[in-house]
Amino acid sequence: MFDGTVAAVAVLAGPEDRLLYTNSAFARLFGARRNGLPAHAAFPDSDGYRFLAVLDSVRATGRARQVVGERRTDPGAPGQARHFVYSCSPVTTAEGPGILVLAMDTTAETQTLQRYEALVSAVSQMVWVRGADGTMEELVPGWEQLTGSPWHPRADEGWYPRIHPRDREKLSAAWRRAADGGDRPGVFEATFRVRAGDGSYRHLSTRSVPVLRDGRIAEWVSATADIEDAWGTRLRERLLAQVAAVSGTDLPEAFAEVVDVVVPELTDACLILLLSHDEWPLPEHAGVTARRIASATRPGLPAPPALRGQRLAVTPAVRDVLVKREPVTFRLEPGAPVPPGLIPTVSERWLRASGATSLTLVPLIVDDLVLGYAATSSNGDTPIPGPAETELLREVLHHAQRPIRRVLDLQRARRTALGLQRAHLTEPPAVRGATLAARYQPASSTGEIGGDWYDAFTLPDGTLVLGIGDVAGHDLTAATAMGQMRSMLRALAYAGGSEAPPHEVLARLDQVSAGLATAPLATALHAALRRRGDGTWLLTWSSAGHPPPLLVPAGGDARYLPGAADPPLCMASDLARATHGHVLRPGDTLLLYTDGLIETPSAPIDEGQRRLAAEATLCRRRSLPDLLRILQGLSDHRDDTALLAFRADGEP
Template sequence: MKGGTGADGPAGHGTHVPGGGPGTSGEPGADGTGADGTGVGGSGADGTGAAPPGAGGAPVDPRMFDGTVAAVALLAGPEGRLLYTNSAFTRLFGPRRAGLPARVAFADTEGHPFLEVIDSVRATGRARQVVGERRPDPGAPGQARHFVYSCSPVTTVEGPGILVLAMDTTAETQTLQRYEALVSAISQMVWVLGPDGSMEELVPGWEQLTGSPWHPRADKGWYAHIHPRDREELGAAWRRAAGGEEAGGPPGAFEATFRVRAADGSYRHMTSRSVPVLRDGVVAEWVSASADVEDSWGTQLRERLLAQVAAVSGETLHEAFAEVVKVVVPELADACLILLLSHDEWPLPDRAEVTARRIASATRRGLPAPPALRGQRVTVTRTVREVLARRVPVTFRLDPGAPVPPGLIPTVSERWLTASGSTSLTLIPLIVDDLVLGYAATSSNGDTPVPGPAETELLREVLHHAQRPIRKVFDLQRARHTALGLQRAHLTEPPTVPGGTLAARYQPASSAEEIGGDWYDAFTLPDGTLVLDIGDVAGHDLKAATAMGQMRSMLRALAYAGGPGARPDAVLGRLDHVSAGLGTAPLATALHTSLNRRPDATWLLTWSSAGHPPPLVVPVDGDVHFLPGAADPPLCVASDFLRTTHTHVLGPGDTLLLYTDGLIETPSAAIDEGQRRLANEAARCRRQALPDLLRTLQGLSDHRDDTALLAFRADDEP
C-alpha cells in the first residue's frame, strides 16, 4: 500500500515506508558506529553514549517527543510493533499506522535495510547510528532527501523496545555534494600543510601528474619535481606569505605559478594558492590548492609573444632581428642566434657556395656572454640546406660538453654552445613572402629541458609572425638598394681637368628610411669650360631619387646646350621653368658653376644658387671663407624669379668646396654653427689631398641625412 510523502500526513497513521525509508549502510562497528564510519558511537539514542530514555529504567513516555524537531518512532516487542510516531517523523517518512509489526509498517522493498538495523539493535542491545536516503515515489516530483538516524534500546509500557530518532540532513548533504563537484570540475589538487611542514593530500592528483607517489614532506616530494629555475622564486613567494606572522602581523595568502616535471619528463605550469587557517590567532595549518594551467598559460604566452613580435621595428634587418631575439629569449629558448643567407634567391643554387652571417643574438641571464657580432659566417652545408628546403624546425640533441655537429652555425657559436653546456640546438627557417632569408638557431642549456613539439611549434609560430615587420624592413632595404643604385649611376667619376684637380664623395644616410636626393655633376664643355653642379631634391624616398636623376640630367643638357657663353643664372632659370612645368619635384636646391682657366693660372668662377648653401673657398694661405651673395629661391617654387650670377677668382692652390646641407645641418645645432665647424676643419686640413680632405670633412656629418661633396683645386703652377 502506497504511503504519503509525509509533508502533511497525520502522525501515527499510514503503513508504507516511503521509498528508501530510513535506509542504512552497513553493520555496527566495535565502538557502536555504523560500518561506513559515518555513525556516532555510544549506546545513547543520540549517539553520545548516554543511556536512552527508559533504558533499564522507567518506561519511555512518547508524549515527550510530540514537539521535537527530530523525527521519532517507538517500537516494542519481539516483532517491533509500532507504538508511536511524532509529526516530524510523519513529515519525513510519511504516515504509519500504529499497532502494526515493523515488517508490516515498513513493508516496502527498500525498507529491509532499516529492518536489519532494528533486528541488530534488538539482538545486541547496542545502539546504531547510520545515514539514509529517501527517494520520492516513481513519477512523483521532488528530489531525494537525506537523513541520519539512530536506533537505541529502551523500555516501553509493553516491555523492551527501540527508540528511533532521525534528522533531515538534505541541505548539508547537498552543500557537500556541490563542493565535491566543484573541486572535481576545476581539476585541482587540494592538500593541507601543517605547521611542522607535513602535507596531507585531500583531493589527489599529484601521482597522476608526476608519476610519483605523494610524499608527506614538501622538501622531499614536491621540490624534486619543481623546475630548478623556479625553486628560488617559489621559496621567496612562500617566505613573503609567511613573513607577516614572523613579523608579528597576520600571514598573507601564498600564490605562485611554477613548472612541475610531469610523468613524461616535460614540464607543465601549475598555479598554487594557500590560505592560512587561524585558531586563537595562530596559524594552525595552510589549506592549499593547485591546478594545471599549462593550456591557459600557453595561450596567454602565445598571445603575448605574438603581440610583442608584431611590434618589432627597426631601420635595418640587423636592428629588427635584434628585437626579435629579445622576444624569443628567455621565454622560448636559452639563446637565439639569427643568421642571414648571402644569396637572396630561392631555391639556393646547387653549385654556388652560400654562406650564412651572424647578425643578431641573445642569451638568458646566468649563461656565459655570447661572442661579439662581427659578421662571422658559416658555409651552408647540405644538412642546413635540407632544413631550409623542408621549411620546418629541426632539433639536434647535444651531449653537454661534447662538440657541436659542424656546419650548423659559425665556429665561434659552436664553441659557445659547448662552453655553456647546451643540451639541444634547434634550427628554424626564416621565411618572408616565400623567400628564405636565413634561419634562427636556438638552444637549451644546463638543466633546461629539450623543447618538445609544442614548444618548437610555438617558437616557429613566433618567428613566422615576425614576417610582417621583417618584410617591412626588407622591402625598405630593397627600395633603398634600388634608389642608391639609381643614385650612384648618376654620380659619375669627375673628369680629368688640365690645370686642376677634382674629387667627389657621396655618403647615404645611416637610416634605412633616408634614401635622399643629393647629387653632384662635373663635366667640360667643348671649349674646356669646367661645369660643376650640386643639388638636393626634397624627399627621402625612391621618388626623390628618381627626381634627382631627372633634374641632374636636365641641368647637364641645358648647360651643354647653352654653351660657354651661357650665364649660370639663365641656365638655372630655364631649369626652373622646365622642372615646374613637368612637375619633376616639389622643391629642390641647386648650385650651378662655371670655371674658366686664365693664362696666369687663376680660375674665373661664375655661379648661381637656387636656395643652396654657399660655396666654401679654402685658399692656399689665408682665411677660409664662404663666398658672399644671397641665394635665390629654390627651384620649383617661383619659376618667374630673375636669378643672379656671382663671380670669384681662384688663385693657384686654392680649393673650392661645394656641399649639401646634410654636412652642416643637425637637429641639435643651427646651420651657422655647422658652417663654422666646416670652415675650421677645412682650414686645419687644407694641405691634405682632395680625396682625403673630403673624407675628413664628411666625418662632420651626423649621418642623419645623405651628403654630397664636390671639390676643385687649382694647380699652384702655371
C-alpha cells in the same frame, strides 16, 4: 540534567537494552520513542539494525563507539534526510550496566560540505589542504593523473621535484610573502610549470587561501588548475603581436628585435645566420656560406660571442634542414662535442661553456625564399623542447616574415636608387691648372634613399661647370627626380654656353622642372669657373636655396662666400635670381656640399657650418681625396651627403 540540552540523549540498560530515558532533542531528531521497551521494539525502523549492532558491540566490548548516520525524521514522508553523528558509551545505572547515547544533528554542516564537494568536483581543478605542519591532503584528486606519480603529503618530496627548476625559487618566494604576512596573511597566487607524466612541462595556476583559528593560520585551502592550453594561447598571441611589430630598417637590426622576442620566452639562446645567396634552390656545387648577424641569450648564461661577421660553410646537414624546411633538434650530451658544421666555431665553444643540452635549427623563410636559419639552444636545467615548443618557435619566426619582407623591399629599392645615383655621379674631369675630387656617401639607414647629386664638366671653350643639389624626399622617387634634374641642368648649361650667367641657367631649370612636375622641392648650386692668365680663376655662381660655398684659402681660415641664396627650385619659378662672383687664387680650395654634412637633429645648422669650416682649415694642406674623406666623417650619416672640391694649382 539532559532535559534541556541541545544534544539528543538516550539511556538504555539491562540485558535487553530497555529504553529508560530520552530527551526532547532526541525525539525531534529520531521521533518519539516509548520508554520501557527493549531496544529492538523501541527502534523498529528499517535501518534500526545498524543502531542495534552498535549497542551489541558496546555491550560486548565495554568500549565506546562513534557513528555517522543519515535518516528521515518521518520515514514515510517525502521530507529531506537528516544527518547526524552519535556516540554510544558504557555507563552504570540504577538498573545495572547500561549505554548512554549522545547524538548531534549535523544536517546543515553536511549539506554545506556536500555542496562544496559538488562545486569543486564540477570544475577541472585539484583541491587540497595544507596544514600548519606542512602536510598536504588532496581533497579533489588530479595530481596522479597529471604527473603519473601518487600524491605525497609533503611538498618537498611530492611537488618540488616536479616543478620546473627555474620556477622553484619564484614559487618559494611568493609562498613566503603570503605566509609571512603576520596577523594578516595574504592570498597565495602563482603560475608555474610542473613536469607531466609524459615528460613535458605544463603550466598550472594555484590559489591558496588561509583558514584562521584563534588568530592563527590553521591551514591553507588551495585550488590548482591546469592552464596550459590557455597559457599557450595567450603566449602565442603575445609573441606573434611582438614579432609583427618589429621595426628594424636593415636585416641585422630587424633580426636583433626578433631574437629579443623569442629569448627567453621560447628558448635560452638564439642565433640568426643569413645565407650568402639570394637564389633558390641552393646551388648544388657552388659554395654557400652563412653569416652571424644577430644573437641573444637569457639572463644567467654567459654572454654570447661578439658578432664580427663570422661565416660558416653550409654543410650537408644544414643544407638538408634548409631543403626540407622543417626544424630539427640535436641533443647535446654533456662533455661531448657539438655536431660539426651546424654553427660557427665560436658559437660551438659558447654552447659547451654554457652547458647546452640541445640545438635546434629552424629555417627562415620569406616569400618562399630561404634567407638562412635560426639556431636555438636549451641550456643547463632547461628541458629539451618538445614538438609543441618547437612548432611555436617555428611559427613565431615565420610570422616575422612580414617585417623582414619590408626590410628586403627597402633594401631592393635602396640598391636600385643607389645604382641610379652612382650612374649619374661620374668621376670629375681632368682640368688643366686645377684638381677636382668628389665624394658621395649614402645614409646609414636602409630606409633612407636620398636625392643628393653633384656634377662637373667642361664647356667647349674650357669653362669648368660645377653643380650640386638635393631633391626633397628619401625614396626611389627622389632618386629618380635627382637624375632628371641633374641631366636637365647639364643640358641647359651646355646649351647656354659660357656666356649664360648661372642665375639664368637656374631660372630655366626652375621653369622646366615646375612645368614637368619633376620634383616637389629641390635645392641646387650652379657655378662656372674660368681660368685667367695670371693663374687665378673667376668663380661665378647662383644658389637656389642651397648651402653657401666654402672657400679654403691657401693661407688663413676657411670662410663661406657671401651671397644670399635664392628660393629653392619648384616653388616660384617667376622669382628673380642672382649671380655672385669671387676670384680663386693659386692654392685656394672651393668646397661644395649638401646639407647632410652640416645638419644634425641635436644642433643648429650654423654650429655644423662652424665645425665644417674649422675642420677644413685644419686639413687644407691635405690632398683633395683625403680632405673630402675627413670632412665626410663630420656627418652623423642620417642623411646622404655629396661633396665636390676644386683646388687651383699653385703655379700660374
